Amino acid sequence: MSLRIFVPRDTSALACGADAVAEKIRSVARDQCVDVTIVRNGSRGLCWLEPLVEVDMGEGRYGFGPIHVSDVAGLFEIGFARAAAHPKALGLIDEIPWLKRQHRQCFLRNGITDPLSLEDYRALGGWRGLENALQMAPTSIVQQVTESGLRGRGGAAFPCGIKWQTVLDQAAEQKYIVCNADEGDSGTFSDRMIIEGDPFRLIEGMLIAAIAVGANKGYVYLRSEYPLAQRVFDEALRRARNAGWLGRNIQNTRYDFDIELRIGAGAYICGEETSLLESLEGRRGQVRFKPPLPAIKGLFGQPTVINNVITLASVPDIFVHGAEWYRDMGMGRSRGTLPIQLAGNIQRGGLIELAFGVSLRELLYDFGGGSASGRPIRAVQVGGPLGAYLPASQFDTPIDYESFAAIDAMLGHGGIVVFDDTVDMAEQARFSMEFCAIESCGKCTPCRIGSTRGVEVIDRIRSGVEADANKELLKSLCDTMLHGSLCALGGLTPLPVLSALKYFPEDFKAVSQAVL
Amino acid sequence: MKPGRAGAGTSLGAAVLDSAEHAKVIAAIASFDSRQDQLLPILHGIQDALGFVPPNSIPLIASALNLSRAEVHGVISFYHHFRSAAPGQHVLKLCRAEACQAMGARAIESHVRSRLGIGFNETSADGTVTLEAVYCLGNCACAPSAMLDDHVHGRLSIEVIDRLIDGCREAG
Numbered sequence: 001m002s003l004r005i006f007v008p009r010d011t012s013a014l015a016c017g018a019d020a021v022a023e024k025i026r027s028v029a030r031d032q033c034v035d036v037t038i039v040r041n042g043s044r045g046l047c048w049l050e051p052l053v054e055v056d057m058g059e060g061r062y063g064f065g066p067i068h069v070s071d072v073a074g075l076f077e078i079g080f081a082r083a084a085a086h087p088k089a090l091g092l093i094d095e096i097p098w099l100k101r102q103h104r105q106c107f108l109r110n111g112i113t114d115p116l117s118l119e120d121y122r123a124l125g126g127w128r129g130l131e132n133a134l135q136m137a138p139t140s141i142v143q144q145v146t147e148s149g150l151r152g153r154g155g156a157a158f159p160c161g162i163k164w165q166t167v168l169d170q171a172a173e174q175k176y177i178v179c180n181a182d183e184g185d186s187g188t189f190s191d192r193m194i195i196e197g198d199p200f201r202l203i204e205g206m207l208i209a210a211i212a213v214g215a216n217k218g219y220v221y222l223r224s225e226y227p228l229a230q231r232v233f234d235e236a237l238r239r240a241r242n243a244g245w246l247g248r249n250i251q252n253t254r255y256d257f258d259i260e261l262r263i264g265a266g267a268y269i270c271g272e273e274t275s276l277l278e279s280l281e282g283r284r285g286q287v288r289f290k291p292p293l294p295a296i297k298g299l300f301g302q303p304t305v306i307n308n309v310i311t312l313a314s315v316p317d318i319f320v321h322g323a324e325w326y327r328d329m330g331m332g333r334s335r336g337t338l339p340i341q342l343a344g345n346i347q348r349g350g351l352i353e354l355a356f357g358v359s360l361r362e363l364l365y366d367f368g369g370g371s372a373s374g375r376p377i378r379a380v381q382v383g384g385p386l387g388a389y390l391p392a393s394q395f396d397t398p399i400d401y402e403s404f405a406a407i408d409a410m411l412g413h414g415g416i417v418v419f420d421d422t423v424d425m426a427e428q429a430r431f432s433m434e435f436c437a438i439e440s441c442g443k444c445t446p447c448r449i450g451s452t453r454g455v456e457v458i459d460r461i462r463s464g465v466e467a468d469a470n471k472e473l474l475k476s477l478c479d480t481m482l483h484g485s486l487c488a489l490g491g492l493t494p495l496p497v498l499s500a501l502k503y504f505p506e507d508f509k510a511v512s513q514a515v516l
Numbered sequence: 517m518k519p520g521r522a523g524a525g526t527s528l529g530a531a532v533l534d535s536a537e538h539a540k541v542i543a544a545i546a547s548f549d550s551r552q553d554q555l556l557p558i559l560h561g562i563q564d565a566l567g568f569v570p571p572n573s574i575p576l577i578a579s580a581l582n583l584s585r586a587e588v589h590g591v592i593s594f595y596h597h598f599r600s601a602a603p604g605q606h607v608l609k610l611c612r613a614e615a616c617q618a619m620g621a622r623a624i625e626s627h628v629r630s631r632l633g634i635g636f637n638e639t640s641a642d643g644t645v646t647l648e649a650v651y652c653l654g655n656c657a658c659a660p661s662a663m664l665d666d667h668v669h670g671r672l673s674i675e676v677i678d679r680l681i682d683g684c685r686e687a688g
Contacts, residue, residue, distance in 0.1 A: 015655045015670030047657035186613035189654040224560075224597045225653055227666050263560055265595030268651060282555035282581075284594040300553075342657065344618035349657030372619065381614055417615045417656070431617070435651065441594075 002037040003080065006054035006061070008111065010043035010196050011228050012189070017068060018051040024072040025053075032076060042197020044111030045351025046098060054093055054111075055080045061112075063090035098348060098367060103329065103337050106314050107190075107353045110197040116235055118243055121200045127245070129316030133208045134253055141212040142168055145315065147323035149335030154180055154271070154308030155383065155412040155488075157334075157401045160315075163305060166295035167213040170303035177209045177218035177257075178280070178299055178306040182264050182271040184223065185384025187415030190339040191309035193351060195222070195229040198313070199236035203245065203259065205312035208319060209305050210257040218259040219299070221276050224266055233261055268385075268439040272487050273306045275441060286441045287487045308413070310339060331357035334400040344417035345371045354399070361395040363416060375420040379428075379504065383412025385435050386492035388499035389419075389428065410495060425504035426511075429497045430458040436493040447490025450481045454497065464510025471501065471508065533572045540565040541573040545580045552581055555591055559598055568599045603646035604639040606684040609663040612649050615656035620673075624660055627674050631681065644684050 007013075007022040022038055029036040046052055049065035053075070064075060065088055078086055090096060093111075104110075113120035121127070133141050146161025167175060179202065183191040194202055206218045222230055237259055240246045248256045267285045269275045274288035277299050298304025314336060318326050326336045334356035340363060342349045347369035364370070364377060371377050379389045388409035390397070397403050404411040419428075433454030442448045454477055461470045478494030485491040501508065533541060544561030548554040558577060562569050569592055578585045592598045610625050632640045632647060639646040655661040658670035664680055 011653070011668050012655050012658050012670060015653075015658055015661060015668040050658065183654065184652055186652045187615045187656045188652075189656055192654040223654075225650060225663070228668075262556065264597075265556060265559070266597035266650070267595050279556065280553060282552035282591070284590055344615040344656065344659060346657070385614060415615075415656070417618055419618045423618070428614075428617075431614070435613075439651070 002035045004037050004039060004056040005080070006039045006041045006056070006111075008043045008050065008052060009040035009115075009228070009232075010050075011192060011226070012047050013043050013050040013052070014228065016050045016066060020069050021051045021053065021067050021072060024069045025075075028072055028076050034076065039114050041113065042110045042115045043193060043351075044093065044099065045107065045193060046096070046348075047350035048348045049090065052090075052111075061093045063093045063096070064088045065090060098350075098352075101367075102353050103355050104353050105317050105337050106194070106201075106310060106339055107198075107351060109201070110193060110351070113198070115197050115199055115232060116239060118200070118239060121198075125320060126200055126316075127204060129319035130204050130207050131251075132319045133211060134251075134255075138168055138212050138214065141208065141319075144318060144323045145212070148318045148326040149323075149330070149333070150311065150314055150318065150326065151334070151401070152308055153310035153314065153338070153413065155185075155410070157411070160307065160311055163295055163307070164209065164212055166293065167215075167303045167305050170296060172303050174217075174300075174302045175213055175215040176299045176302055176304045177206050177213075177215045178276070178294075178304055179206060179218065179220040179312055180271065180273060180276055180306055180308050181220050181222040181226075181229075182276060183226075183309070183413065184268040184271045185386075185413055185415050187343040187381070187384060187417035188341050188413045189343075190341050190351060190414065192226050192229050193339075194309055194313050195220075195226070196232050199233050200240065200245075201313045201316060202233075202309055203236065203240050205315040206259060207245070207250065207257055208315050209307070209312060211255050213303070213305055215305065216256045216258075218257060219280060220259060220261050221264060221270070221280060222261060223264050230261065230263060237261060267441075268435075269441045269487075269489055272489065275487075276306070277304070284441070286443045287489075289486070310413075329355035330400075331355075331398060332400050332402050334402070338399060338411075338414045340399060341413075341415045342368050342418070343415060345373055345377075345420045346418040347372050349418075356400050357398050359395065360390070360397050360399065360416070363399070364395065364418065368418070371418060371420040373420045373422075375422065377418055378421040378423055379419045379425060381417045381419070381428075381496060382415070383410035384415050385432060386410060386488060386495055387412055387415075388495045389425065389503065390499070391503040393503075408495065408499065410492065425500040425507040426458065426462055427507075429500040429508075430455055430462075432493055432496040432500075433458060436489060440489065444484070444486040444490060446481045446484040447486070447493070450477055450485075450490060451493060453477060454481075454493070458497075461508055462511050467508070467510060474501070533570055537566060537570060537573075541570070541576055545577060550580050550582070552583060555581060555583075555588070556595075559592060559595075563598055566602070568602050571600055599637070599648075604643045605687075606644060606665050607646045607648060607663075608681070608684070609648045609650040609653075611651065611653050611655075611659070611661045611663075613652040615652075616660040619659040621660040624662075624672055624674060624677055628677060628681070631678070642685070645681060 052065035053067045054061045150160040151157040270285040275285040279285045339353040436451035653661045660672040
């Protein structure tokens, strides 16, 4: 009876040495004539424990982590027995509180299955959503998504059903489904984890979107910074096609749909939907004016559903469990679950999927265990580089789109970056402007010029050059960028800058020239 | 490509493509349909084969897609991923984004620049390492991160990055 050992093939696990661990397990097993089957699963998202090695002991999966190559021999010595007092034994994976307290829906299969196994996918509920949707009229499919309350998980949080309805209503021969996998925000990796850990889920979500609105072609626009995700998804597409889930007459129905994987080229702005469309069309990623909305005139001028990975990956479950099931989770107008990503200077970082409503404090301390450095957490940036920096006084804010907007912050794609008290918030504010300048598409003046001027103004403040006047100038500049920019890059860069000024004014005193 | 010199941007005086380079460029172009929307896949094909997009491939691409050379140049220069000069033997991309900053990326960046004696988009004098900046590798809970030739490395420290650089120099 072959011992099944799971070693994740996921970018974070690999970054911590998982491939070397898998290879060592293989070679020790061979040397000791132990019959093992190594399964390269997706990551469970308990990133501080990667590489997290699991063993199937018949009555459940037991975990060990973080495992290094030097730990492998010792694991074989104890026969992977869970009861052994191995210093890195974690017990039953399902019982780990950090995991058990989550509401894993979108990430249900992550870490459990072999991401590329169609059998595993089917066995854990895969394709059931699509099969249910195939029995429904397009208007009913869209209605169910609308009733679920699903909002775009990329950051704008626009009601998904309204977007799909708009595309369905267009009379056009050619429509497209575009998946925005340009997950450029620092502190975010949920899109990557789904593509690497449960790629068929994304394919299934895109299929449901396609039959809902009448599209026969889809694109996934994936960052060039995610090479493993590219390899995994390429293979997933190939297997899905071979099994009749993509191509002509899907599963012997009248529907045709295929997906083309396209790779970005290092431009953060291509995460903005219209810039992404420009890039797909072979142009510089410049932002388009809206209207027209992509739902009406999108890719190649055709009606296009463009949604984030998590939005699409959340769809199949709505067609397995129903709209009310999804809508019943959450708070306020934030319905369903959010895969939150806890990152930066945090002891226990990773993927935390919960219904909306948990507080930032609970995430930072109960899940996260406080900072990795052991020093006090001083500032937390939620929502990526365009999100506000929040001090401890705001840690009771619940994870909810409107609660964050109410404090001039942004929930965005759900990434949380933690900083301890060694952070220099004026330096962070400067980086916000610097990043905007580097990534600006250049089309509108407030962003293109304002970001460069913003760096200069902050440098003057930090040098003590007319600090008060320059602080006022900085606020005025932020006002211009906020109200005058064509898109959220220029428009929201002021959020982190103004939050730094508001909550951490002491950091904007003059520093010596040597530091600058 | 001269070591220690900035490699970004196209140069009118760039060398003509040699026959091997020319063949790879033509092959990359031929792998895709001749439509403008195929431009990024074509550029990726060329850079994957050669390590960069030679400025003298621009007229070939423009001609195949019926675009102006300026348009093609405009796309190449817009996207940070594409480089216009051959890199060194290894490409080391350091993440400069917030989650990595929170875990000490700035100190690692400083150390690497000083050890290699170069800035971003430059190659070390011995030709072994080209340094580039990247903004997020999606490894944010295991920061700081870097990518060395397509492999992501996390939980970096000065010791770890030094070992990675030593490895580049030994391997050559």
